Amino acid sequence: MRTSAKLCLKLYAIALRLYPKSFYARYADEMLEAASLEIAQSHNLPHLTASLLWDNVRSLPRAHWDYAKPKSPVLGIVALSIYTVLVLFQAVSTRRTERGSADVMPAWAARQYSNDCSVAARIQSCADKLASQPRQEITSSSWLNGGGLFIGLYDSAGRAVGGNATLNGTWPQPPHGIFDTIRSRGEFRVTWQPQPGIRVALTGRPLNSGGFVLSGQSLSSTEKYTARTLRILFFGWAMMLAMAVPGTIARARARKRRIASH
Amino acid sequence: MAASILKDHIPLTPAVFAILLALADGEKHGYAIMQEAREHTPMGPGTLYGSLDRLLTAGLVEETGLTDDERRRYYRLTPSGRQTLAAETARLEQAAAFARRKGVKPLTGRTAGARA
Numbered sequence: 001m002r003t004s005a006k007l008c009l010k011l012y013a014i015a016l017r018l019y020p021k022s023f024y025a026r027y028a029d030e031m032l033e034a035a036s037l038e039i040a041q042s043h044n045l046p047h048l049t050a051s052l053l054w055d056n057v058r059s060l061p062r063a064h065w066d067y068a069k070p071k072s073p074v075l076g077i078v079a080l081s082i083y084t085v086l087v088l089f090q091a092v093s094t095r096r097t098e099r100g101s102a103d104v105m106p107a108w109a110a111r112q113y114s115n116d117c118s119v120a121a122r123i124q125s126c127a128d129k130l131a132s133q134p135r136q137e138i139t140s141s142s143w144l145n146g147g148g149l150f151i152g153l154y155d156s157a158g159r160a161v162g163g164n165a166t167l168n169g170t171w172p173q174p175p176h177g178i179f180d181t182i183r184s185r186g187e188f189r190v191t192w193q194p195q196p197g198i199r200v201a202l203t204g205r206p207l208n209s210g211g212f213v214l215s216g217q218s219l220s221s222t223e224k225y226t227a228r229t230l231r232i233l234f235f236g237w238a239m240m241l242a243m244a245v246p247g248t249i250a251r252a253r254a255r256k257r258r259i260a261s262h
Numbered sequence: 263m264a265a266s267i268l269k270d271h272i273p274l275t276p277a278v279f280a281i282l283l284a285l286a287d288g289e290k291h292g293y294a295i296m297q298e299a300r301e302h303t304p305m306g307p308g309t310l311y312g313s314l315d316r317l318l319t320a321g322l323v324e325e326t327g328l329t330d331d332e333r334r335r336y337y338r339l340t341p342s343g344r345q346t347l348a349a350e351t352a353r354l355e356q357a358a359a360f361a362r363r364k365g366v367k368p369l370t371g372r373t374a375g376a377r378a
Contacts (some may be wrong), residue, residue: 023315031307033333034293038307055306063312066319 005039008049015056020067076248080241087237094229102201102222103189106215109149110187113213114205117153123209127153127162136165138172139198144218150200154179156210167194174202174214182206192216199223271320274350276303277313282322282339282347289326289338322346 012035016028035052042048117126130151136143138150143165152163152172158179160171167173174192182188182204192202200216207213274282280299284290290298296310314337317323322343326336339347358368 023311027311027315029333030292030335031311034296034307034310037293052306052308055308059306059308059312063308063315066312066316 004045005042008039008045008052009036011049012052012056015053018056018060019063023063023067076244080244080248083240084237087233091230091233094233095226098222098226098229099191099201099219102217102219103203105149106201106203106217107187107189109151109215110203110205110213113151113153113215114207117207117209117211117213123153123155123161123207123211130164131162133164137169138165138167138194138200138218144198144220147217147221150214150216152214152216153207154212154214156212158212161211172214172216178202178204178214179212182212191219271322271346272350272353274346275313277305277309278317279303279347279350279354280305281310281313281317282343282350285323285337285339285343286347289328289336291334291336293334295337317343 009032013028013032016024016031019028038048038052039045113126117123130153136148136150138144142148143150148165150163150165150172152165153161155161158176160173163171165172172194174194178188178190178192181190183206186206188204190202190204192200194200199219201219201222202214202216204212204214271278277299280302281295283302284295284298292307292310292314295314296305296307299305299310314323318325318337320342321340323337324340326338328336
């Protein structure tokens, strides 16, 4: 055999290594024999080498698909289930993290005011100070989407004394149950929905005088961000499912045929 | 063979049809199949053995067990393979008859054949 023919055959033998191991073990000798006969009869070796290699390139993906793992659909289903659990975990964790981050500023403000306004004599001056600030309206889109902070002072009965924001023109008045919980727990963080479309991350702390300070921030931007993240996660999961399910079914059917034929 | 199994395989790809057709008149080894199949469709060893592997899996082709040496195994059609080939031939004949009824004339000479 000529040197160029030997080189061509060597190249083809190397290319055969790209096939899946089982396929290689089963057919490599036969393929090499066929290529060797082709080469022996060829008058245009470069063209034959190119067509042999091109034939390999075309048939390789299908061979890898046929021999790809997992062979069992059960493994595919397990992998999908694990992926689904991971996506769910990520979704829950995103929700918790984002909701938690919305409490940071209200909690800080509530702590500040509970320290500054705890002496009974100072409550009114605190309320006056708050009232002197430009008053914001909680239902306005500038407050809902602007990241503004609401501070409200309440007496021991839970009645509003003053604040820096109003809800529909009056001091925000959360349900009285909140004050009982603050009294028993010391600090209480809760989501308050004063009316449809308005959700506020609220932190409340007791004052030494017997009153309470409440601080809140709109959840609008946080919830929009969370919803967008969850949509992306869900889209990724659905895409994965759309790709994996037909593959798993095809593999299950192929496996069934393979078992039936042996 | 159940109609549903036939439905799984038909229509056949040109390479698979050519391989089954090459085996229609008796058992052959891979290289002989490839040479005959090339009368109808381009085919290299990768295409041949990839298709043969799937045909073995599907039970349309089987090994005879005879071998000159390790590098040369013989293959033959199974009854299912023969029925699949017959069904595909009938389908192609129907398509050809339909084309003729529509006035399509077959090409003649070398242009009609596939190049190897």
